[in-house]
Amino acid sequence: MRTSVVIGNWKMNGDRVANIKLLDRLEKELSVQNNCAVVVCPPFPFLSQVAGWLLSQKINIGAQNVSAHNYGAHTGEVCGQMLTELGCSYVLLGHSERRADNYESDTEIAAKFAAAIETGLTPVLCVGETLDQKNAGLTQSVVTGQITSVIEQLGISVFNKAIIAYEPVWAIGTGETATPEQAQAVHLAIRTLIRSYDNILADKIAILYGGSVKASNAKALFSQIDIDGALVGGAALDADQFISICNAAA
Numbered sequence: 143m144r145t146s147v148v149i150g151n152w153k154m155n156g157d158r159v160a161n162i163k164l165l166d167r168l169e170k171e172l173s174v175q176n177n178c179a180v181v182v183c184p185p186f187p188f189l190s191q192v193a194g195w196l197l198s199q200k201i202n203i204g205a206q207n208v209s210a211h212n213y214g215a216h217t218g219e220v221c222g223q224m225l226t227e228l229g230c231s232y233v234l235l236g237h238s239e240r241r242a243d244n245y246e247s248d249t250e251i252a253a254k255f256a257a258a259i260e261t262g263l264t265p266v267l268c269v270g271e272t273l274d275q276k277n278a279g280l281t282q283s284v285v286t287g288q289i290t291s292v293i294e295q296l297g298i299s300v301f302n303k304a305i306i307a308y309e310p311v312w313a314i315g316t317g318e319t320a321t322p323e324q325a326q327a328v329h330l331a332i333r334t335l336i337r338s339y340d341n342i343l344a345d346k347i348a349i350l351y352g353g354s355v356k357a358s359n360a361k362a363l364f365s366q367i368d369i370d371g372a373l374v375g376g377a378a379l380d381a382d383q384f385i386s387i388c389n390a391a392a
């Protein structure tokens with residue numbers, strides 16, 4: 143039995159007043175179960191505020207990015223040690239918005255993955271195909287390539303302390319969700335890929351779905367055997383929605 147994980151990616155949203163309103167509701171109303179880890183990933187400037195507010199520790203904190211480097215002359219970067227010092231235990235890596243907006247390559251993502259592991263953060267490796275790739279029948283080869291790139295650079299064992307999030311790019315922020323069956327097929331392919339390297343790890347690793355997850359579709363997605371939770375964007379900013387999604391996963 144794998145532990146479910148629901149991660150709220152706030153992306154570049156929030157302000158100090160709205161954050162408190164949202165966190166206050168989550169702290170009061172989330173009945174976190176042992177079989178479901180809940181994580182929120184605010185923008186860097188709010189990490190300290192969020193860490194100071196979440197005193198019950200039933201909600202974990204993640205960052206949306208990390209530098210591949212340690213301390214030093216890397217202007218504008220934030221290293222893993224700084225994130226752990228602020229209370230982060232997770233970090234999103236390779237989100238499609240960073241792959242597109244910041245031209246992050248698989249090689250760079252693997253370097254960040256290594257830095258995350260070294261500093262005690264749990265990397266959440268985001269993978270997924272664009273609409274053109276989907277229409278060309280390339281979904282599984284794109285996703286396999288993105289994961290294999292990390293395995294080839296770092297070895298399979300780093301995935302013992304990692305999460306994979308399948309996020310079809312065409313479903314992100316569009317309101318269009320992969321059907322539970324479509325998502326399950328890709329999740330199974332990912333687990334089969336991991337199984338080809340390590341059978342025990344394949345049964346253990348959490349594979350999350352992301353892409354327009356909401357209260358109304360969460361239960362059906364989570365009913366699929368290889369969907370272990372969600373990486374939630376827009377709905378993570380709405381307390382009612384996010385709490386419902388967490389309840390559906392628990």
Ligand SMILES: O=C[C@H](O)COP(=O)(O)O
Nearest residue numbers: 151314315353354375376
């Ligand atoms: O990181 C979250 C994903 O990009 C999904 O975003 P969304 O739920 O707004 O579609």
